[in-house]
Amino acid sequence: MIYLDYQATTPLAPEAREAMLPWLGGPETIGFANPHSPHRPGRAAAAAVELAREQVAALMPPGGRVIFTGSATEALNLAxxxxxxxxxxxSAIEHAAVLDTARAAAGELRVLPVDADGLVNPATRFDDVDLVSVMQVNNEIGTIQPVEQLAQAAHAAGALFVCDAVQGAGKLAPPANADMIAVSAHKLYGPKGIGALWVRDGVELSPQMHGGGQEAALRSGTLSPMLCAGFGAAARLAGERREEDAAHVGRLWQAARAILSRWTLNGSPTERWHGNINLRLEGLDVARLMSEVRDVAFSAGSACASGSGRTSHVLTAIGLDARQAKGSIRLGFGRYTGSRECEDACARLETAAAAQGV
Incomplete structure (x- = not known):
C-alpha cells in the first residue's frame, strides 16, 4: 500500500513513539501516574507534560501559553x-471545526469569500467584527492564506484573530500576530487524541469544559503524559526538520505534477503547501478510480467529509461546479513518502484515469 493521504493524518514518527513508550508502563512501573497528583510519580509525569508543552510552544510565536486539548477541534471550540x-x-473554506463552531456561537456570522485560487483578499476590512478566524493552510487544496495581513486587519478593527494552523504547524512559520492558534499532533507526525491551543498573553477565555480545572482552569480533564510526550517529540522533530521536510515534499510535488501534467490543479499554483496536491479531470469517475487503484491510499476530499455524499464546500467556494468537484482527488505526501513510491502511485492513477477515457 502506498499512503498518499497526509492531510487526513500523518504516520507516527519513530521518535514520537519512543518518547511515548515510558508512559505506557504497567503496574510494575510508575509511567502510568496521574500528572496532576502531588506524589513523586505524579510529579515525574507532570514534568513530562511540561517538557512537551515547551516543545509545542517552540513552534509558536513568543509571548503566549499552550493549553493541551483532546484535538484541534476542541481547541477551536475553546478559542x-x-x-x-x-x-x-x-473564511468560506474553513474546516467544519471552525464553520460549525462559528454557527453554534449564535451571533452574527460573516463568511469571507475566496478567489479562484482559494485566497481571502488580504485587504479585507473587519468593521463591526469581534473575532476573525482564517486557517493557515487549507486541508483540501493546500492554499496558504495571507494570515498575518488578515490578523493585522482584524486588530485594526479591534477584533481577535484565530488561526487554524493544523496543516501548517511544523511546516511553516507560525502566524506571528495571531491571538490564538490551534494545532493537532497527528498532522505533524504525532499521536491521535491530542491537540493544543496557543493563547497570546493577555487574551482572556472562558472554559468550555468544566471539572477539575486542569490546564490553567481552561480545560478540565486528566492529561495523558503518553500523548503529551509524543506530541512534544513530534513538534521538536518538526522544528528541526522543517527545511529538510519542505525540500523533500517540493521534490515530490514536482514529480507528481510531471506525471499528472494533464490534470487541472485546484487552488493556487504558488501560494500553497507542496505536500498537498488537489487535481481534477473532466468526466473522471473518482469512485471507480479508487476501486481500481486500491493499493494507493488517497482522498476524494477531506477525511472528515468523505462518505457524506456532499459536494466539497471548499471546491464550490473556488468556483467549481458539482461535476468538477466530484471529479477531483487529493494527494498528500510528506516526510516518509519515498520518491519512487510517489511516482509509481501517480503513474497508476494516470493509467487508470486514461482507461476511463477521460
Missing part, C-alpha cells in the same frame, strides 16, 4: 466560544 465573541468572520 471561538471561549472568547465570548458574538460578531464573527470566517
Amino acid at each position: 471561538i466560544l471561549g472568547s465570548g465573541a458574538r460578531r464573527l468572520a470566517v
Whole structure:
C-alpha cells in the first residue's frame, strides 16, 4: 500500500513513539501516574507534560501559553466560544471545526469569500467584527492564506484573530500576530487524541469544559503524559526538520505534477503547501478510480467529509461546479513518502484515469 493521504493524518514518527513508550508502563512501573497528583510519580509525569508543552510552544510565536486539548477541534471550540465573541468572520473554506463552531456561537456570522485560487483578499476590512478566524493552510487544496495581513486587519478593527494552523504547524512559520492558534499532533507526525491551543498573553477565555480545572482552569480533564510526550517529540522533530521536510515534499510535488501534467490543479499554483496536491479531470469517475487503484491510499476530499455524499464546500467556494468537484482527488505526501513510491502511485492513477477515457 502506498499512503498518499497526509492531510487526513500523518504516520507516527519513530521518535514520537519512543518518547511515548515510558508512559505506557504497567503496574510494575510508575509511567502510568496521574500528572496532576502531588506524589513523586505524579510529579515525574507532570514534568513530562511540561517538557512537551515547551516543545509545542517552540513552534509558536513568543509571548503566549499552550493549553493541551483532546484535538484541534476542541481547541477551536475553546478559542471561538471561549472568547465570548458574538460578531464573527470566517473564511468560506474553513474546516467544519471552525464553520460549525462559528454557527453554534449564535451571533452574527460573516463568511469571507475566496478567489479562484482559494485566497481571502488580504485587504479585507473587519468593521463591526469581534473575532476573525482564517486557517493557515487549507486541508483540501493546500492554499496558504495571507494570515498575518488578515490578523493585522482584524486588530485594526479591534477584533481577535484565530488561526487554524493544523496543516501548517511544523511546516511553516507560525502566524506571528495571531491571538490564538490551534494545532493537532497527528498532522505533524504525532499521536491521535491530542491537540493544543496557543493563547497570546493577555487574551482572556472562558472554559468550555468544566471539572477539575486542569490546564490553567481552561480545560478540565486528566492529561495523558503518553500523548503529551509524543506530541512534544513530534513538534521538536518538526522544528528541526522543517527545511529538510519542505525540500523533500517540493521534490515530490514536482514529480507528481510531471506525471499528472494533464490534470487541472485546484487552488493556487504558488501560494500553497507542496505536500498537498488537489487535481481534477473532466468526466473522471473518482469512485471507480479508487476501486481500481486500491493499493494507493488517497482522498476524494477531506477525511472528515468523505462518505457524506456532499459536494466539497471548499471546491464550490473556488468556483467549481458539482461535476468538477466530484471529479477531483487529493494527494498528500510528506516526510516518509519515498520518491519512487510517489511516482509509481501517480503513474497508476494516470493509467487508470486514461482507461476511463477521460
